[in-house]
Amino acid sequence: MxxxxxxxxxxxxxxxxxxxxxxxxxxxxxxxxxxxxxxxxxxxxxxxxxxxxxxxxxxxxxxxxxxxxxxxxxxxxxxxxxxxxxxxxxxxxxxxxxxxxxxxxxxxxxxxxxxxxxxxxxxxxxxxxxxxxxxxxxxxxxxxxxxxxxxxxxxxxxxxxxxxxxxxxxxxxxxxxxxxxxxxxxxxxxxxxxxxxxxxxxxxxxxxxxxxxxxxxxxxxxxxxLNAELALKNAEIIEASRAKSQFLANMSHELRTPLNSIIGYTDLVLNRTYGDVTPTQVDRLEKVRRNGRLLLELINDVLDLSRIEAGRMDLSFSRISTVALLDTVTQQFAVRAVEKGLTLVRAYGDLPALWADEARAQQILTNLLSNAVRYTEQGWVIVRGHYDATLNHVIVSITDTGIGIPIDQQTLIFDAFMQTDGTLTRAQDSTGLGLAITQQLTRLHHGDLWFESTVGRGSTFHVALPAAPEKIPAGVIFKPRQQKSGALILVIDRDSAAIRRLQEVMDADHMRLYGTCSVNEGLMLAHDLKPDLIVLDLGLSEADGPQVFDALRNDPNTAHLPILAVTDDPGAPPPAADGTVHRFDGPTAQRDQIRALLARADAPQGVAS
Incomplete structure (x- = not known):
């Protein structure tokens, strides 16, 4: 079957x-x-x-x-x-x-x-x-x-x-x-x-x-x-947050008026407007004024944060000189850095203009530099800048040798009222809102904010802000063609053809050469690569060459690197009292001097001669 x-x-x-x-x-x-x-x-x-x-x-x-x-x-x-x-x-x-x-x-x-x-x-x-x-x-x-x-x-x-x-x-x-x-x-x-x-x-x-x-x-x-319910709840939360922010904004505005009066009358009393005061009274009034200003700063920060959260922070974008802005901000903290025994290094050259709200951009940089100075007791605070052609952003980096941020708190550092020890009673006066506001303002500029930090060794905060809307020539970086090992040389020269000629000679001599015509790219490469030798053209511009030399010498990450200072001006003065300026007839002679400097184990720290 x-x-x-x-x-x-x-x-x-x-x-x-x-x-x-x-x-x-x-x-x-x-x-x-x-x-x-x-x-x-x-x-x-x-x-x-x-x-x-x-x-x-x-x-x-x-x-x-x-x-x-x-x-x-x-x-x-x-x-x-x-x-x-x-x-x-x-x-x-x-x-x-x-x-x-x-x-x-x-x-x-x-x-x-x-x-x-x-x-x-x-x-x-x-x-x-x-x-x-x-x-x-x-x-x-x-x-x-x-x-x-x-x-x-x-x-x-x-x-x-x-x-x-x-x-x-x-x-x-x-x-x-x-x-x-x-x-x-x-x-x-x-x-x-x-x-x-x-x-x-x-x-x-x-x-x-x-x-x-x-x-x-x-x-x-x-x-x-559930999604519909969550959407409804989210809308209610957003509305509640806006109402809260509006309430804080109104309250902050009402509190500032009497607080300004308290600080103002305290100043008048301390200035002996109403007669003499005793040393004990001066001490107590100084505390009143200091805490009043801290409270006013806190109120202003709360007002800013509430405006941002409520979507009421209006920015007025315009073209801003980045160098002028950095100079203004660093000048504000120069005296305070000196009082604390810190070295404030301006390691930036010419930079493209920013497209930002000037007051808020200054607030961003001020908050970052203020934190760097506040939490650094000894060492350096370094301000750098370079241009990212891919993103069309100007990136400002602020490095300190302060207390650093513990790993378990790094994810919370941008939260409101958060400080590195999680309290509001640190020895340094701080509202704990600076980084939260800085991050929000950076986002409103369509920028980015990030950092690296090691406890006991310091932190580096990077803020990227948009460059002005114009065609800005990018700093070209010349990289080694073939060599994967050997001595690493960095050349900062205004003549790209000279860099190419020297690179051909150095490749034949089994050395790795990086080169750039940009001051900012050169400083960035020196900081990141830590080369065996830096060849610096003092004729980058009327003043940039000596300024770059000073920046390299004041940066603890590059201060120990030998520098070969070169120029085509026979009367150019050396960048340092014990330095020597060299003139070369061609890349071969320059290569020979590089060899000699690399071979000298006792080369002086600071200037290669």
Whole structure:
């Protein structure tokens, strides 16, 4: 006996139903196994999975000399149980009233028990005969048709109940129940469809449809509702934040007036406007004035932060001279740095103009430099600048040798009222709002702010602000062509052709040469590369050459590097008292001097001669 096409098709369909049933049962367990509707669906899925397995056995029962009746009775029983469970799932999932659920339960149990009893008493299916395709054929008795009719009536009642519900969820379930009804009708009235498992295909489609509805309303719909609720909450939070910021702005404005009066009258008393004061009174009034100014600074910072958070910080963009701005800011802290015994180094040359709000750009740089001076007790504070042609940003870097920032606090450093020890009672007077405001102002300029820091060794803060909207020539950096090792030479020269010629000679001599015609790029490369020797053209411009020399000597990262100062002016003075200025007829002579300087282990620190 052989297995026909219909049998193979039936086996494939029933195995697929078994797989789908197991998958949906697992889905219910994963989603919410304690929900009543999910329990019905999970049990129905398991019953249909077993139904599919037994149906596949039924298709090949003849080839293994199996008795057809017990297998088919089991199939019919599993189908009845799963169908009733699916109907109960649909009603529970549609959230019909408890009264209807109790009525359905009172009807479904007798109907189910009666149908199963009729099946096992051989009153539904009869005349099982072997077929040439390798399976069995059978007929349905009149009692069987009556039983199938009662099942259809029960199904129609469930559909009517779902249609009466006013929720889209209930109406969408009608399609799945209707597909099962079509499967039962086709299976009962068209004998040829019994050879092809039409009812199996119908119940598989119904299961997939019901599973899709369950996922939609138990997974995706809650997510949509949650997202909508979160969006509403976010809008409320934003509105509350704006109201808070508006309140702070109003309060800050009202507080500044009496506080200015307190500070003003304190100044008048200290200036002896109203007569002499004792030393003890002077000491106490100085504390009043100092704390009053700190409180005024705090109020101003709170006002700025509240304006930014409320979206009321209006910027007036214009073209600003970067060098003039840096000079102004560094000059403000020069006296204070001297009083603390710090060296304030201006390691920047000519820079492109900024496109920014001048007052706010100055506030950004002032906050950064103020922190550098405030938290540095000894050593240096260095201000650098260079131009990033790719981003069209001017990048200002402020390095200090202060206390540094612990790693566990670096992610919090831009939070409001945050200081490096997490308190507001440091020895240094600070509001704790400076970096938070600086970051916000930088973002309003479409710039960037970042830093590197090591505890006990200091920090470097970098702020990138947009350059003025014009075509600005980028500082070209010449890099080694082939050499990967060897002595590293940095050339800062106004003549790019001279750099190229010297680079060819140095490549042949197995040395690595970096070169640039830009003062800022040269200072940046010296700081980052720490070369074995720097070749500096003193004729970069009228004053830039000596200024670059001073910047290199005052920077602790480059102060120890030997410098070969060169010029084509025979009367040029040396950049330092113990220095020497060299003139070369060509790159070969310059290379020989470089060799000699590198070979001198006792070369003086500061100026190569």
């Amino acid at each position: 052989h297995t026909g096409t219909a049998t193979l098709f039936s086996i494939a369909a029933t195995v697929s139903l078994a797989v789908i049933g197991m998958a949906l049962a697992l889905l219910v367990v994963w989603q919410d196994p304690y929900r009543r509707s999910n329990q019905y669906f999970g049990l129905a899925s398991l019953a249909l999975a077993v139904y599919g397995i037994f149906y596949a056995l039924w298709q090949v029962a003849q080839q293994f000399d199996m008795a057809p009746r017990p297998i088919y009775f089991t199939i019919a029983t599993l189908y009845i149980v799963s169908a009733l469970l699916l109907f109960k799932f649909a009603l529970a999932f549609a959230e019909v009233s408890p009264r209807i659920l109790r009525a359905e339960l009172a009807v479904s149990i007798p109907v189910g028990v009666t149908l199963i009893a009729l099946v096992w008493t051989d009153n539904v299916y009869t005349r099982f005969v072997p077929l040439a395709s390798g399976t069995y054929g059978y007929s349905v008795t009149p009692v069987g048709y009556a039983a199938l009719g009662s099942g259809l009536l029960y199904m129609l009642a469930c559909i009517a109940i779902l249609n009466r519900q006013r929720t889209p969820k209930a109406h969408e379930l009608v399609l799945a129940i209707g597909v099962m009804g079509v499967g039962i009708l086709g299976f009962s009235l068209i004998p040829v469809l019994r050879r092809y498992p039409f009812n199996v295909l119908a119940v598989a489609v119904a299961m997939i449809t019901l599973g899709r509805q369950m996922i939609k309303y138990q997974v995706f719909q809650p997510l949509e509702d």
